[in-house]
Amino acid sequence: MIRVVLADDQAIVRAGIARILAPADGFEVVAECVDGTEVAAAVARSRPDVVVMDVRMPRRDGLAATREVRALPQPPPVLILTTFDEDEVLWSALEAGAAGFLLKDAGATDLIHAVRAVAGGAAWFDPAVSPRLLAAYRRSVVPDQRQRRRLEELTEREAEVLRWMARGATNAEIAAGLHVSDGTVKSHVGAVFGKLGVRDRAAAIVYAFDHGVVTPGQGPPAS
Template identity: 45%
Template sequence: MTRVLLVDDDALVRSALAMMLDGAEGIAVVAEACDGAEVPDAVAAHFPDVVLMDLRMPRVGGIEATRRLRRLPRPPEVIVLTTFDTDDNVVAALRAGAGGFLLKDSPPARIVAAIHRVAAGEPMLSPQITRRLMESVTTRADAYRRAVDALAALTPREHEVALAVARGEGNAEIAGTLGMSVPTVKSHVSRILAKLALNNRTQLALLAHDADLI
């Protein structure tokens, strides 16, 4: 029997989840909590195997509550169940130690399956989340490759100047650091922008960021 703790600041959501899981085979809802701050005590008192965790709650949110739980000697698994599916939320939850991330409009069967899978140590993401993460990774990978390829066209000296510009250094500072005159720095910057088809220093900084150089 998989023991489940429900954590959500909305009593109606907790009630609906409890009713849904009540008839699920092999699952027992052992406790409820209305805020992440209550989770450690609830876990200590009821020993759940899986915590269904809301993301946004008044005092302690789901990500911080998950982070605290995962520091315990024998922590329960966590599934974040939320209406917020931004990339930052997903990544933050997974980094905090969540084993699953589902949207609240997921079909009941998917939530039940997620509980069983995560309890067995297998990760579970909703199809929408998986698709968005894959698109995000692909987009970032493409941006990285484009940036690296573009910067490869620079000479070693231009590369040094480009990195200094990307770090926000002014012409005088770059000149002092690299041992060249200010007019020479300006000439390098103009040549770099033209070579990379960029309009300004900000775009150069973004390109360096995409290439993981800053």
């Protein structure tokens, strides 16, 4: 079971999400929060695999709550689920440490896939916001030539791991595809973060797309 904490101030929304993320599909909602002030304590208490977080909540919004969760020891990944697709909200979510961003008009299948991916250590971006995500990234980074040189610092295996990450693969899937251990993959992922100057998996994936390491619609790397 994938253990989930839900944070949304609307009871009807929480009920709908909980109905989709049902035990029959491998999920268990272990806590529900009506405000961002409750999330960190709920995470510490229930130790979920993933947090599904709304943005607009009355006392503490989901962005502040995401930062609090990510500051915890061994924090779970956070999937932002919101009706607001403005650039500021999207970029702020990534800056706060969110591993995924999904709009509430997405279908149930997309929600299930997104939660599974984020819980498994991958990242997930709603296709509707991906172009603006890339545009925001381009506006915020150092000149492209300097960024490109960082890719050249990757070893062949590190570049391969980056390609797998960019296609949404978890560490376990990368390990299986490359026939190496999970520990080896974690070591390569850490090296990729350090050499690219990114903080987390989501930023590494954006980097890979923005610099042509992978392209939209491209299949998984050959093992």
